[in-house]
Amino acid sequence: MTPETAIGLAIALPLAGAVGIVLAGRQPNLRETVTMVTTVLLFATVCTLVPGVLAGERPELTLIDLFPGVPIRFQVEPLGMIFGLVASFLWIVNSIYSIGYMRGNNEGHQTRFYVCFAVAISSTMGIAFAGNLVTLFICYEILTLSTYPLVTHKGTPEVAAAGRAYLGILLSTSIGLLMLAMLWTWVATGTLDFTPGGILAGKVEGPQVAILLFLFMYGIGKAALMPVHRWLPAAMVAPTPVSALLHAVAVVKAGVFAVVKVIVYIFGLDLLNATPGTDWLYIAAGATILIASIIALRQDNLKRRLAYSTISQLSYVIFAAAILAPISVMGAALHIAAHAFGKITLFFAAGSIYTATHKTEVSQLDGIGRRMPWTMGAFAVGSLSMIGVPPTAGFLSKWYMLVGAFEAERLVAVAVIIVSTLLNAAYFLPIIYVAFFKAPRDTGNDGGSADDHGEAPLPIVIALTVTAAGAVLLFFLPQLPLDLAKQLVEVKP
Amino acid sequence: MIGANLPALQIVLPLVAAPLCVVLARPNLVWGFATAVSWTAMAVAVALLVQVLDGGTISYQLGGWEPPWGIEYRIDLANAFVLLIVSSISAIVLPFAHASVVEEIPEDRVSLFYCMYLLCLTGLLGIAITGDVFNVFVFLEISSLSSYVLISLGRDRRALTAAYQYLIMGTIGATFYLIGIGLLYAMTGTLNMADLAARLPAVAETRTVQAAFAFLVIGIGLKAAIFPLHTWLPNAYCYAPSVVTAFLAATATKVAIYVLLRVLFTIFGTEFTLGEIALQWVLIPLALAAMFVASTVAIFQTDVKRLLAYSSVAQIGYMVLGISFGNLTGLTATIVHLFNHAVIKGGLFMVMGCVFLRLGSSHIRDLAGLGRTMPWTMAAFVTGGLSLIGVPLTTGFISKWMLLQAAFEAGFWVLAVAIVFTSVLAIVYVWRVVESAYFREPSEKAAKASEAPLSMLIPTWILILANIYFGIDTSLTIGVATKAATSLMGLAP
Numbered sequence: 007m008t009p010e011t012a013i014g015l016a017i018a019l020p021l022a023g024a025v026g027i028v029l030a031g032r033q034p035n036l037r038e039t040v041t042m043v044t045t046v047l048l049f050a051t052v053c054t055l056v057p058g059v060l061a062g063e064r065p066e067l068t069l070i071d072l073f074p075g076v077p078i079r080f081q082v083e084p085l086g087m088i089f090g091l092v093a094s095f096l097w098i099v100n101s102i103y104s105i106g107y108m109r110g111n112n113e114g115h116q117t118r119f120y121v122c123f124a125v126a127i128s129s130t131m132g133i134a135f136a137g138n139l140v141t142l143f144i145c146y147e148i149l150t151l152s153t154y155p156l157v158t159h160k161g162t163p164e165v166a167a168a169g170r171a172y173l174g175i176l177l178s179t180s181i182g183l184l185m186l187a188m189l190w191t192w193v194a195t196g197t198l199d200f201t202p203g204g205i206l207a208g209k210v211e212g213p214q215v216a217i218l219l220f221l222f223m224y225g226i227g228k229a230a231l232m233p234v235h236r237w238l239p240a241a242m243v244a245p246t247p248v249s250a251l252l253h254a255v256a257v258v259k260a261g262v263f264a265v266v267k268v269i270v271y272i273f274g275l276d277l278l279n280a281t282p283g284t285d286w287l288y289i290a291a292g293a294t295i296l297i298a299s300i301i302a303l304r305q306d307n308l309k310r311r312l313a314y315s316t317i318s319q320l321s322y323v324i325f326a327a328a329i330l331a332p333i334s335v336m337g338a339a340l341h342i343a344a345h346a347f348g349k350i351t352l353f354f355a356a357g358s359i360y361t362a363t364h365k366t367e368v369s370q371l372d373g374i375g376r377r378m379p380w381t382m383g384a385f386a387v388g389s390l391s392m393i394g395v396p397p398t399a400g401f402l403s404k405w406y407m408l409v410g411a412f413e414a415e416r417l418v419a420v421a422v423i424i425v426s427t428l429l430n431a432a433y434f435l436p437i438i439y440v441a442f443f444k445a446p447r448d449t450g451n452d453g454g455s456a457d458d459h460g461e462a463p464l465p466i467v468i469a470l471t472v473t474a475a476g477a478v479l480l481f482f483l484p485q486l487p488l489d490l491a492k493q494l495v496e497v498k499p
Numbered sequence: 500m501i502g503a504n505l506p507a508l509q510i511v512l513p514l515v516a517a518p519l520c521v522v523l524a525r526p527n528l529v530w531g532f533a534t535a536v537s538w539t540a541m542a543v544a545v546a547l548l549v550q551v552l553d554g555g556t557i558s559y560q561l562g563g564w565e566p567p568w569g570i571e572y573r574i575d576l577a578n579a580f581v582l583l584i585v586s587s588i589s590a591i592v593l594p595f596a597h598a599s600v601v602e603e604i605p606e607d608r609v610s611l612f613y614c615m616y617l618l619c620l621t622g623l624l625g626i627a628i629t630g631d632v633f634n635v636f637v638f639l640e641i642s643s644l645s646s647y648v649l650i651s652l653g654r655d656r657r658a659l660t661a662a663y664q665y666l667i668m669g670t671i672g673a674t675f676y677l678i679g680i681g682l683l684y685a686m687t688g689t690l691n692m693a694d695l696a697a698r699l700p701a702v703a704e705t706r707t708v709q710a711a712f713a714f715l716v717i718g719i720g721l722k723a724a725i726f727p728l729h730t731w732l733p734n735a736y737c738y739a740p741s742v743v744t745a746f747l748a749a750t751a752t753k754v755a756i757y758v759l760l761r762v763l764f765t766i767f768g769t770e771f772t773l774g775e776i777a778l779q780w781v782l783i784p785l786a787l788a789a790m791f792v793a794s795t796v797a798i799f800q801t802d803v804k805r806l807l808a809y810s811s812v813a814q815i816g817y818m819v820l821g822i823s824f825g826n827l828t829g830l831t832a833t834i835v836h837l838f839n840h841a842v843i844k845g846g847l848f849m850v851m852g853c854v855f856l857r858l859g860s861s862h863i864r865d866l867a868g869l870g871r872t873m874p875w876t877m878a879a880f881v882t883g884g885l886s887l888i889g890v891p892l893t894t895g896f897i898s899k900w901m902l903l904q905a906a907f908e909a910g911f912w913v914l915a916v917a918i919v920f921t922s923v924l925a926i927v928y929v930w931r932v933v934e935s936a937y938f939r940e941p942s943e944k945a946a947k948a949s950e951a952p953l954s955m956l957i958p959t960w961i962l963i964l965a966n967i968y969f970g971i972d973t974s975l976t977i978g979v980a981t982k983a984a985t986s987l988m989g990l991a992p
Contacts, residue, residue, distance in 0.1 A: 070972060073900065074981075144891040151890065158938070166938035173930065178923040181889060181899075186919050189900065193907035 007051075009058050009065030013080045013135055015051045016090065019044055020128035024121045031117035038105050041120050045098040048127070052094045059087045060489055072140060076198060081137030083200065084490040085270070085339055089263045090134035091486075092346045093256050095476075097127050099469045100251040103354055106465030107247050110361040119159060119245070123252075125152040130256040133263065139188050139198040139272065142264060143180070146228070149260055150176045156248045157241050164243070171240040176227045179234055184225025187218055191272065200267055204274020215273070216283040222268050223287055228261025229324060230317045232294040238317055242309045246357025249309060254316055254349035259342050262323035266338050269327045270494065279330050291325035292422040294318065299429035306367045308356045311433060312349070315392060318426065319345045326407045329419055332495035334410020337403050339491040340484070344399035347477040348391030354470035355385035358462035368437055373446035375438075377460055380467045382441045384474035389434035391477045394427055399480035505550070506559035506572040509543045509582065510625050512536060517617035526601070526609040533613040534593040537586070537620065544586040544624075548579040548979075558630070566630070567691035573630025577983035580834065581627040581757045584841050588749040588962075589620050592845070595958035596742040598951075599852050603654050603740045612652060616746070618645040623754045632680045632766070633690045635758060636673065639722065642754075643669045646747060650739040661734035668731040672721030679714035682707050683766075695766050703771055712776060715762050723755035725819055726789030729812045736808035737861075741852030744804065748811055749845030753837045756818050760833070763822065764987040779823035786823060787917055789816025794924035803932055804851050804861045807844065810887065810928065813921060814840050820918070821902055824909040827984055832901035834980035835973075839886075839894035842969060846962035847883040850876055853951035853959060858944045863932060868941025872948045875956055877936045879963045884929035886966040889922050893970040897977070 007015075023044030030037040058065060059082055069078040082090075104123070108116050129152060132145030150173065158169035192198055194209045210218060227234045241253045269278065278284045295318050302314035322345070326338035358381040359365055359374065375382035391398035394405075404423065411419035461467055480487070501508070516536040520529045551557060551574055559572040574582075596616075604612050622642025626635050647669070651662035684690055686707050687698040702708055717728070724732040732752075736744045763772040772778050790813050797809035814836070821833030851861050853876045858865050870877045886893035899922060906915035950956070969976055 072971070072973060073897075073977065140891075147891045151885070161938060163938055166934050169938075170930065170934065174926065177888070177890075177926050181922050181926075182919045185899070185903065186915055189903040189907055189915065190912075193904055 007054055009055055009063065009082070010067045012051050012054050013065060013067040013082060016048060016055075016094075016131045016135065017080070017128055019048045019051060020124040020131065024124035024128070027117060027120045027124060034116065037117065037120065041101050041124070042098075044124065045094075045101050048131075049094045049098055052090045052131075055082050056087065056091070056486070059084060059493075062493070066137060068137075075196070076138070076140050076192070078141050078144065079137035079199070080132070080135040080141060081200070082135050084493040085263065085266060085342075086134040086136070088339055088343055088487050088490050089259060090131060092343050093127065093130050093134065093259070096251055096255050096346060096350055096473070099472050100247055100350070102465045103250065103357070103469035104247040106463040106469070107245065107357050107361055110463045110466070111245070113159070113245055115159065118155060122152050122155045123248075126156070126252060126256060130260060133260045136200070136267075138200060139191065142267070143184065143188060146184075146226075146260060146264065147177075147180060149257060150180070150228075153241075153248070153252050153257060156252065157244045159245055159248070160243065168240040168243040172237045175234055175237040179225055179227035182225070183221045187221035187225050190218060190221070200271035202271065204270070204272055204277055206273050207277040212281070213283060215277065215281040216286065219273065219278070219284055219287060222272075223265065223290075223324070226261050226264045226268070228257055229265045230258060230261060230294075230320050231290060231324060232297060232317070232321075235294070235298070235317045239310055239313045242307075242313050246309070246353060246360060249313075250350050250353035250357065253313070254353050255346045258316055258320055259346060262320050262338075263342060265324050266327045266335065266342075270335060275330050275332065275335070288325060288328035288416075288419070291321040291328055292419065294321035295325060295422060295426045296429070299426050299433065303429065303433045306369055308359070308366060308368050308371075308437075309353070311368060312352050312356060315352075315430070315433065316349055318430075319349065319392065322403075322407065322426075325419070325422070326403075326410065329407070329410050329414050329416055331410040331414040333413060334407050335495050336488075336491040337406030337410055339494055340399075340406060340487055341403035343487050344391065344403040344477070344480060347473055347480060348388045348398065348400055351384050351388035351470055351473040351477060352392070354466065354473060355381050355388065358466045358470060361466060362459045362462040371437060372440050372444040375441035376446075378462070380461055380471060382438070384470040385441070386438045387474040387477055389438055392434055393430045397478055397481045399477045399484075402481060402484055502546070502550070504559075505543050505547050506557060506574060506628060507561065509540060509547065509628055510621060512543070513540055513617045513621040513624065517614045517621065520610050520614040520617060524610050526606060527597075529610045529613045530593070530597050530600070533617055534590075536617060537589045537593045540620065540624065541583075541586040541590040544579070544582040547574055548583050551576055551579045552979075567689045567694035570634050571630040571691055571693075572628050573693065574628060575983070575986055576979055577760065577834065577987055578627045578757065580979050580983055581754060581837065582624060584753060584838055585620070585623045585627060585750045588841055588845050589746060591958045591961055592742060592746045592749075592849070595745070595849055595852065595955050598954050599742050599856055600740070602856050603742075604652055608652060612649070612740075615645040615648045616743075618642075619649060619746075623750055626754050627757060630692045631690050632683070632692060632695065636677055636680065639673055639676065639758075642751070643673060643722075646743070646751065649743040649747075650735050652743070653738045653740050655738045657734070658738035661731075661738040665731040665735045668721055668728075672718045672728075675714045675718030675721070677718075679711045679718055682711035682714065686711070692761065692766055696768060699767060699771070703775065709776070712767060712771075716759070716778070719755055719759045719762065723752050723759060724812055724815055726785050726793065726812060726816060729789070729793070729815070732812060733805050733808040736811070736848075737802060737805040741848070741855050745845055745848035745852055748808070748848050749841040752811065752815055753841055756815065756833070756837060760822070760830075760987060764830075764989075769825070769988050773825045779825055782819050782823040783914070786816040786820035787914075789813055789819070790917060790921040791924075794921050794928070797928045798924065798931070800928075801863050802861055803854075803863055803866060804848070806863075806928055806932070807847055807851065810925065811840075811844055813925075814844070817898065817902060817918070820914065821905060824905045824911065826905055826909050827981070827988060827990065828901060828908055829905035830984035830988060831977065831980045832898065832905050834983055835901055835976050836898040838976050838980070839898045839969065842894055842962055842965050843883060843886045846959060846966060847880065847887065849955070849959040849962060850880045850883060853879075853955050856951055856955065857948040860944060863935050865942050865944045866932065867935050867939035867945055869945045869948065870937040871941060872945055873950050876951050876959070879956075879959050880936070881933055882963050883966060884933065886970065888925045888929055891970070892967060894966045894976075895970070897970055897973055901977070
């Protein structure tokens with residue numbers, strides 16, 4: 007298989023899977039088989055691209071010209087490779103989990119659910135391999151639209167209101183700001199290709215750079231930079247597999263991925279370093295990290311706490327990129343992978359608890375670790391990765407960020423990372439503590455149900471064990487993402 | 500023989516066919532006949548476009564009288580494109596009309612309806628094809644008078660007042676136009692557009708010519724529903740029979756905008772219009788007002804047809820804005836949007852035709868829960884609505900892109916912001932309908948509704964899918980529009 011075919015397949019396979027899912031809609035077992043086969047094939051396809059990219063190749067696939075001189079074009083580069091690998095691998099695990107969750111909770115409209123999921127993954131692959139801004143923008147919007155029916159899966163009026171916030175914020179920021187930034191870039195430079203070293207140097211200068219950066223950063227609403235973060239907690243009304251893969255991995259990572267792409271390949275680190283007034287990004291991201299962590303501390307609803315933790319962790323990526331040191335940008339790239347494994351584990355655990363016990367609040371979790379050891383064990387691993395404790399993947403990325411911050415002599419950045427680490431510990435460790443070391447609370451009002459449940463269904467347990475193991479494995483075997491991340495910051499003429 | 504006389508055939512065919520409809524009298528027969536005529540007209544328009552693309556501008560002398568004395572049909576890319584838009588919309592609307600007309604028009608008036616419809620088609624095609632300003636007036640009256648009748652055939656009694664209002668406004672517009680060409684004739688002694696263009700520069704400094712310019716712009720502005728001359732439009736679109744709304748919304752205002760382009764650029768010329776008179780400083784505020792006011796008003800409408808009508812006023816604002824940038828991209832954007840908006844609004848009003856057929860109402864309250872009982876119809880609405888918003892891979896995105904590019908090229912970045920801001924308003928009014936259809940409990944009427952018949956669904960979906968096709972393959976739309984704009988502005992190709 008040539009790399010060009012592989013790129014095309016990576017986009018087309020999930021779409022073909024969606025068609026298959028529709029056709030098999032009446033027979034759930036066949037339908038789920040189609041999903042699983044598609045996920046495995048997709049991951050295998052993405053894997054075939056790895057050796058070439060590591061060897062320095064940048065395979066391309068150009069489709070039709072959307073506008074004169076603006077084609078829909080895909081190109082695989084190291085950052086996209088990391089994102090593509092992570093998303094396609096986790097889709098396999100998440101599908102196993104989905105099957106357990108959707109059946110365990112007797113959710114309706116399952117065919118629609120799997121179809122939208124497949125379309126969302128296809129657009130995620132499109133984002134990962136986008137060769138220019140337009141292609142990224144198109145896939146970005148499709149991702150928003152295809153996840154809307156997933157967020158509003160339950161179809162109740164309350165869910166519609168949450169969906170309104172989700173779609174409203176994501177669509178209006180992307181059309182209102184990102185599209186503006188894209189057109190400005192196009193008219194100023196005559197190209198929209200992602201080019202190592204950036205394309206804007208010499209084309210825009212002074213305060214314009216800062217304004218353009220503002221348009222890009224807030225236009226990419228999926229990166230959840232405050233104050234355009236509200237869609238993410240709103241999206242938590244979705245079934246947990248959606249929150250897990252899409253709102254901890256695909257959608258939000260698409261956001262920060264786009265941010266890093268724009269900083270590295272559109273602006274270029276040199277241009278941003280040389281232009282005064284672009285520091286605001288690093289301040290805004292730092293503020294988001296801290297504020298979101300503080301809000302997370304105060305959430306009793308487990309999924310909402312995780313959502314605010316995600317907002318905070320996303321801004322780590324932006325923050326690391328905004329430090330503008332090559333080594334911190336590597337940290338940003340690694341964090342995309344590291345946070346993905348950690349956070350999906352946490353969401354899997356939250357969904358597992360909900361499926362087994364229908365508990366959603368942190369305050370209900372006393373002693374739950376004894377009856378759900380696998381779930382809470384995985385939760386503990388995920389939490390440690392969020393905090394950045396070795397031996398988990400989170401430690402690695404934080405390490406690179408810290409080194410980068412020291413190198414760039416930004417001591418404030420170092421302080422932000424340390425304080426936020428403490429905050430992370432403050433909102434995750436108590437959960438682990440009460441789950442394992444506190445006696446189950448004897449509450450009369452939930453009818454003694456605190457004791458009569460065991461672990462969640464097997465597919466769920468398998469899934470969360472795999473991702474937790476992944477978060478640890480990534481610490482011991484970081485060679486592949488490290489190599490890719492290194493290539494990202496090596497500017498070749 | 501036929502090849503050489505295609506321009507005459509384009510007009511004569513529907514003109515002769517119209518009275519025959521009354522003779523044929525039987526509803527099904529008349530419908531079949533009108534459809535066949537309309538399809539032939541589209542074939543002629545396609546053949547003409549091909550001829551123009553191959554061999555350049557066609558000049559056809561009616562009755563063998565040489566211009567400037569005789570009437571000349573002069574077809575370049577701009578009007579060949581408009582002919583294609585009008586005739587193909589008609590060719591798609593007529594198959595759709597059968598079921599809808601049976602429901603909405605009393606049986607004894609069906610033949611009259613198709614007679615008027617073909618006359619209206621004749622008028623619109625005639626306006627587009629002719630190279631003679633008085634001839635434009637004649638066809639303008641043919642199309643206007645027939646559309647007054649068509650609108651008054653609406654089932655709601657308010658259709659009568661709507662038609663009357665349109666009659667008054669339309670007549671004022673036509674009269675202004677007539678005064679304008681009268682003044683031009685007094686100054687130049689000619690009515691041929693090309694001849695006028697050659698003679699006007701010599702007398703351009705005179706008050707008479709400037710007054711003529713004002714009369715023409717206002718007269719055409721009334722027919723094109725340029726803000727604040729749009730007041731006839733919402734009622735007319737709202738109460739007319741569904742088929743009429745779909746046809747007129749997609750074609751009538753577009754043809755008027757085309758006449759405006761002819762007058763501004765071919766007859767008076769870029770230098771006079773944008774240089775001496777500096778019309779852009781009148782058009783820009785009007786366009787902005789249309790975009791903001793009409794979009795805002797659309798948000799508060801409770802009748803979906805009326806909502807879409809106000810949206811049309813806003814969209815006409817975009818077209819006017821494109822003219823006022825004074826650059827090639829802007830004019831291209833206007834012409835592209837002529838096509839794109841025809842496809843968008845034609846599709847959406849056809850959706851409303853399906854809805855009206857089943858519900859007998861287009862009130863947003865009655866649409867509640869319709870996503871369940873009319874899934875294909877509402878899916879078409881969502882797709883068309885996304886195109887109206889300007890989501891990528893739809894025609895609306897192409898238009899917005901071109902407009903934004905033009906704004907940045909002209910340095911009007913404030914206008915670029917206005918364009919994206921009003922797109923965000925479009926999200927609001929489109930999504931109100933979507934939420935009502937998908938998240939509310941079905942209304943009494945919606946619960947009883949069944950899916951629209953295939954004879955209506957298929958044409959509707961053809962137009963809706965055209966939104967996606969022309970949102971990806973822009974070689975026809977942007978290709979032709981760029982060339983047309985180049986020749987309109989008198990630039991070297």
